[in-house]
Every structure is written in structure tokens, then in C-alpha cells.
Amino acid sequence: MRRALRIARVLLATQYAYMLEYRAEIALWALSGVLPLIMLGVWQGAGGAVAAGLSPQQLSHYFIAAFVVRQFTVVWLIHVFEEDALQGKLSPYLLQPLQPLWRYLAAHIAEQATRIPFVALMLAVLALLQPTDLALPSAGALLLGLLAIGAAFALRFLLQTVVTMLCFWSERAAALDRLLLIPYLFLSGLVAPLDTFPAPMKSFALATPFPYMLSFPAQLLAGMPVNAAAGFGALAAWIALLAPIAWLLWRAGVRRYGAMGA
């Protein structure tokens, strides 16, 4: 246990130092997460929001919460892993007495920590421009929201791990990941609140893992009425389903892995 804590501390510290070197690019990435804010602009003037019974205030709280959730659930594992596997950089990691996926996980967490000031800055600009759009969530909502963001990130990381493991067998794993981004984009609530969906479409979306990656934490943060127990239950169920698959694929994949030039 103490060893695990020490490894975690060292991994996070080194990855954080590494990410700080790239803060300019991370700022650009943070900026690329403005999609929910753009969608907020369109929704504010759209007839669809009125039809769904969403007030302008609810809309802005929802989309700004979605913006925050999106910032801290970004996963880019497949891009680095593909390159590491292809160029054989994975080999030295395999020799170390540590499952290499922990290293990638630590890199993601460090990158999120690097993002915090940029996200805070963007929120501050928003608060200056449109003071009524922002509302501080209550302590309970904030706590549940942060917890849900963590779980949503874990789910997204696991889903991408499953796809990433296909890199061992196919060169098209990244293309598959790009395809998965499409249902994520349209069903997660990133571009339209789930409440505006027609009922059958909404139940369909809720049967997929995507709304729990964004809409659920965002609704919690925005203080909208949402069944927290059901949401966390779904997150736990999807994580419980994907974790063993990811683990099995990793074991089978590493056995196939033949490094560079083998």
C-alpha cells in the first residue's frame, strides 16, 4: 500500500512536470473544448429550447457545466499508445514492475491538473461577460458533480482502453475510436440537452454509456433535478462491465506484441 502511494506520487509529480512543459499546447486544447459554449449560443435563440421547457438560465447553467465536465473528461490515450506500440517505446515500460496503463492514467490526471488555470480563466471571462449565466453550485451539488466527473472520466478512459487494446491486432483502432466519437458527440448531451430529445430517442440514449459521460455530471453540477442514485449506478455498471474486458484484452494483446523489428 505504501509502495503504491509512493509510485502514484512520483508518477503524478513527474507527469505534471512534463505536462507543464507543454502548457501552451494544453491551453489550446482547453480552448478547443468551447463546443458546449458555442451550442449554448445557438440554443439561446432556438425555438427548440422553449418547446422543451428550458429557461435561458437553465440552458446556460447546463451548457457551462457541460463545458467544465468536458474539460476534465478528455481522453487521448489511443493517440499516444498507438505511437508507443508502433515505435517500440512500450517495450521498456513492459520491463518495469508496473502495469504501463497506470503511467498513461497518471499522464491524463496530470494533464487535467495543468488545465485547471486555463479553465478557471475561461470561466472568469464568462463571468465578466455574462454574470447571470454562471451560478455557484451548492456544496452538495459540487461534491456530487466532482464525484460524477471522476467516474465519467474513468468510464471514458476504460472505453478508450478497450478500443486502444485493439491496436495490438489492427492498424485501424484509431479509426474505430473516431467512429465512437460520433455517438458520443450527439448522444452525450454535449450539443443538445437530453431533455430536448423526443422520448424514444432519450430512452435510447440512456441505454448507451454516453449520457453518463457528460450529461449526468453536468446536470448534477448545474443543480438540475436528476436521479443521482440511478446515474451513479449506471456509471458503476458500465465501469464494471468494461474493466474486465480491458484487462483481458491487455493480457491477450501484450502476448501478441512483438516490439519494433521483431
Add this chain to the structure above:
Amino acid sequence: MPMPRNRYWRSLGRFWATSLAAELEYQANMAIELLAVVGNLAGSLFVLALLYGRSSRLGGWSWDEALVVLGVYTLLDGLTSAVLQPNLSKIVSHVQNGTLDFVLLKPIDSQFWISTRSFSPWGLPGLVAGAGLILWAANQAGASWQASHVALTALLLASSAVILYSLWFLLAALSIWFVKVWNATEVLRYVLVAGRYPVSAYPVGLRTLFTLVLPVAFLTTVPAEAILGRVSASWALASLGVAAAALGLSRWFWQYALRYYTSASS
């Protein structure tokens, strides 16, 4: 330019023929790209339908007119996948590996080489879907097809493509300073999603931003208005002006950036 112009055309033909031959080795990609285009289009139509709800206007645009905007967006997205992405995303690795040296030594304009070397046929589904949607929706909205009107449309579509290229190029050239395994050009793709909707659908602040700072309005809304036959002379002229300025800026920026290029490991 030190070389006769037709050398550039001939090089372009060779570049694209060889990339086509190389890319066709991976035919399964076609299925994936088709699926991606169909999925994206279906999702965009779904969200657009949600935005309209039971009302008939979005920022003063009818459903069919807004579909023309979506068509122009899809067309530009196809152009991005076919030409911009495959070429400009490589600047990063050229800088990282120092292979930009070889590009600079070639007896051809380096910006031309960097921008046109590859052509990916996997952008074609987007180009075809976009053009199809534009034609269908414009017909539904009752656009006319006079020669002058078609010529103006072609001109403004070309100027929107030039603006898009220049934006991509400016951002990609930044990698001379900021290098990382993946690159900043992807950022642009996320922000340009704003072009899926007519610019008048946004609140005043964003509308100004999308016209003056990030010329999204000139990318999709202005060409769509030309297709619908109602673009004003001032907007058309502004679009051409922005295109010329953006292209000039990209040219100047490349020369400026090269001064800071010191090759790898130096």
C-alpha cells in the same frame, strides 16, 4: 516565382496521383469514412431538428435554408479531410524530425509543397454528401440557377475554401514554435463546428466574434446566402477581401516562421 507556372500544375498532378495510389492500398478506410460521414450528417440533422423544435425559423433561416448552410459545412469538412488535414498535420513531424530541411531544399515553393503534397480520397464522401445536400436543399428552398448566380456562388465558395486553408495553415505553422506528438490544427476543427448553423442564429456577441475574429460567417453563411441568391454586394466583397488578406497573411507568416526554424537537434 523562379519556375514556369505549369510546373506547379504538373507537380500537383503527380502529388495527387501518387497519394491516391498509396491510399488505395487501404480500401477498408472507405467504409469507415462513409460511416463517419453518414453518422455525422445524421447527428447534425437530428440536432438541427431539435433546435427548430416546433418553430419554423432559426435566426431567421427556414429549415431548407439552414440545410444549405449544413451542406456547405459538410463540403468544407470533406475538403479538410481530403487536402488540409493530410498535408498540414504533417508540418509538426517535419519540424520534430528535421525533415523540413529536405522540403526547404526542393526547387519548388515550400508552402506549396507542404500544402499540396498529399491528397486523401477519404475526404470524397464528405465532399459528395455536402454537394448533394446543397443541391437538394437549395432546390427545396427555391434557389434559381442562372449563370451569373452560379458564378458568384462558385467564387464565394472558393473564397471560403481559401479562408479555411489560411486558418489551418496559420495554426499548423505555429508548430515551428510549439511541438508535441499531436498538433494544434485539430483545435480548429472543434471551433469551426460553429459553422454548422447560420451566423444569425447566434447572440450578438458571438456573431461579432464569428465575423471579425474567427471568420466562420464567411466560411458557411456567406456562400450559403450566395447559393440562395440573396447575398449582398458588401458581404460578397468582404468575403473576397478576407480571403485575399488571409492568404497574404499565411504567406507572410510562413516566411516569418521559417526564420525561427533551426532544424532538429540544433
